[in-house]
Amino acid sequence: MAPISIQTVLISESVDPRCKAILEENGIRVTEKPNMKRDELMAEIKDYDGLVVRSATKVNADVISAAHNLKIIGRAGTGVDNVDVDAATKKGIIVMNTPSGNTISAAELTCALLMSLSRNVPQAAMSMKQGNWDRKKFMGAELYGKVLGIVGLGRIGKEVASRMQSFGMRTIGYDPITTPEVTAGWGVEQMSLEQLWPQCDYITVHTPLMPSTVGLLCDETFAKCKKGVKVVNCARGGIIDEAALLRALESRQCGGAGLDVFVEEPPKNRSLVEHPNVISCPHLGASTKEAQARCGEDIALQIVDMVKGKSLVGVNQTHCASDGAASGVCKVEIVVDGSSYKASGSVQGGVPVLLELDDSVFRQPVSLTGNLLFFKASASPQLLSSVAGLLATEGVEIESFSAPTAHSGDLWYCVGVSSLPRDLSALKPLVKEAAHLTI
Numbered sequence: 001m002a003p004i005s006i007q008t009v010l011i012s013e014s015v016d017p018r019c020k021a022i023l024e025e026n027g028i029r030v031t032e033k034p035n036m037k038r039d040e041l042m043a044e045i046k047d048y049d050g051l052v053v054r055s056a057t058k059v060n061a062d063v064i065s066a067a068h069n070l071k072i073i074g075r076a077g078t079g080v081d082n083v084d085v086d087a088a089t090k091k092g093i094i095v096m097n098t099p100s101g102n103t104i105s106a107a108e109l110t111c112a113l114l115m116s117l118s119r120n121v122p123q124a125a126m127s128m129k130q131g132n133w134d135r136k137k138f139m140g141a142e143l144y145g146k147v148l149g150i151v152g153l154g155r156i157g158k159e160v161a162s163r164m165q166s167f168g169m170r171t172i173g174y175d176p177i178t179t180p181e182v183t184a185g186w187g188v189e190q191m192s193l194e195q196l197w198p199q200c201d202y203i204t205v206h207t208p209l210m211p212s213t214v215g216l217l218c219d220e221t222f223a224k225c226k227k228g229v230k231v232v233n234c235a236r237g238g239i240i241d242e243a244a245l246l247r248a249l250e251s252r253q254c255g256g257a258g259l260d261v262f263v264e265e266p267p268k269n270r271s272l273v274e275h276p277n278v279i280s281c282p283h284l285g286a287s288t289k290e291a292q293a294r295c296g297e298d299i300a301l302q303i304v305d306m307v308k309g310k311s312l313v314g315v316n317q318t319h320c321a322s323d324g325a326a327s328g329v330c331k332v333e334i335v336v337d338g339s340s341y342k343a344s345g346s347v348q349g350g351v352p353v354l355l356e357l358d359d360s361v362f363r364q365p366v367s368l369t370g371n372l373l374f375f376k377a378s379a380s381p382q383l384l385s386s387v388a389g390l391l392a393t394e395g396v397e398i399e400s401f402s403a404p405t406a407h408s409g410d411l412w413y414c415v416g417v418s419s420l421p422r423d424l425s426a427l428k429p430l431v432k433e434a435a436h437l438t439i
């Protein structure tokens with residue numbers, strides 16, 4: 001993929017000023033136009049090479065078809081469910097996000113909601129403002145010794161687990177991709193959802209919104225939970241079915257809910273927001289100075305890197321060869337610092353996976369999630385242990401390992417790591433090439 005020419009970028013939401021500054025420092029003209037209606041966006045977008053959004057701008061197929069020059073959609077944040085990625089991909093538009101910039105902020109808000117649910121802090125504060133002094137009404141329960149079920153053990157799920165363990169909660173969870181061995185390392189015992197539901201005093205969901213996660217908590221699964229279970233959704237509206245949640249709150253099967261996200265934002269149906277046992281926020285998970293600074297800066301740097309043809313970090317979808325797209329396999333060519341790499345991948349169970357990189361065909365599809373280190377090296381029985389030893393000196397642990405099918409020659413390997421190593425040059429004695437990225 002040759003460097004992309006981006007001369008103009010439209011920022012359609014409130015994004016940290018560093019984003020505009022970095023783009024402009026790199027010769028890109030930037031226009032900020034927040035709060036546009038759909039028709040205004042469709043009229044405006046035709047003039048731009050790039051678009052930067054958060055979660056409120058719905059970049060649907062109509063907007064994409066009106067975007068005659070668009071080459072990049074940058075999401076300053078994690079979820080890309082507000083972007084029609086398929087429509088963008090078919091038109092050759094790259095969609096990129098900044099998946100780790102707001103992890104800590106979203107995890108901290110989740111913990112704040114869990115704590116508020118246990119001690120009725122928002123309701124008590126409201127009551128005080130109304131002139132009351134009601135100590136009995138707001139009797140709470142300790143989090144200490146309670147069981148927290150975490151559904152979705154990716155970036156945010158992991159950070160929530162470690163924070164709530166410090167309150168003495170037992171953390172159990174479920175994730176189809178992150179392995180039980182890995183989560184055991186951060187104190188989360190994995191089990192099937194059938195085993196998880198009846199054990200939890202609290203449940204928090206941290207998955208993307210996709211067909212397999214819509215209504216994860218529904219009438220059927222609420223019925224399997226402990227009576228009075230409290231739930232938190234700081235991920236995406238709809239992962240907890242809203243109508244089922246209301247029914248469970250009314251029957252007291254659910255003892256309280258902390259909601260940061262809704263199917264429709266802002267929600268026109270106010271039944272949940274107004275329920276006395278619901279604490280809600282207007283999608284504030286990423287709304288901290290720190291998260292916004294990281295996401296704004298990261299997305300600008302990623303766009304600049306794409307323009308210079310030197311980065312694959314943060315690219316979550318790129319051009320699919322049309323024949324490949326029809327068979328579900330996406331073939332891409334990535335150019336990093338002038339070298340070209342051919343990759344093919346697909347989406348399995350909602351998760352993007354890498355099947356081949358150059359001449360290396362992986363034995364198992366490599367899940368493109370978390371911190372990944374790719375390296376090209378001559379096959380040898382000592383390779384993995386030598387790489388693991390070098391990484392360990394930087395405090396980096398290997399969490400998964402993907403080997404190629406072939407056994408000789410220079411081949412690509414991929415390891416999932418606990419964190420990205422600071423300096424890849426330390427690997428030089430062992431490998432021919434290396435690259436790392438967080439997805």
Ligand SMILES: NC(=O)c1ccc[n+]([C@@H]2O[C@H](COP(=O)([O-])OP(=O)(O)OC[C@H]3O[C@@H](n4cnc5c(N)ncnc54)[C@H](O)[C@@H]3O)[C@@H](O)[C@H]2O)c1
Pocket residue numbers: 078079080099102103106151152153154155156157174175176177178206207208209212213234235236260261283284285286287350351369370439
């Ligand atoms: N409220 C906010 O402002 C806010 C801020 C940041 C992120 N988010 C949202 O939080 C969610 C999680 O973000 P993240 O950065 O941790 O994502 P992530 O990709 O790091 O983790 C998601 C995890 O969900 C797992 N998963 C997929 N399908 C599943 C299923 N059926 N059951 C259980 N687990 C499943 C994946 O394997 C992955 O480990 C996303 O929906 C994101 O959009 C919200």
Ligand SMILES: O=C(O)[C@H](O)COP(=O)(O)O
Pocket residue numbers: 054055056076077078079080102283284285286287
């Ligand atoms: O997916 C995300 O990054 C969060 O939902 C934050 O969305 P926001 O950028 O609109 O606050």
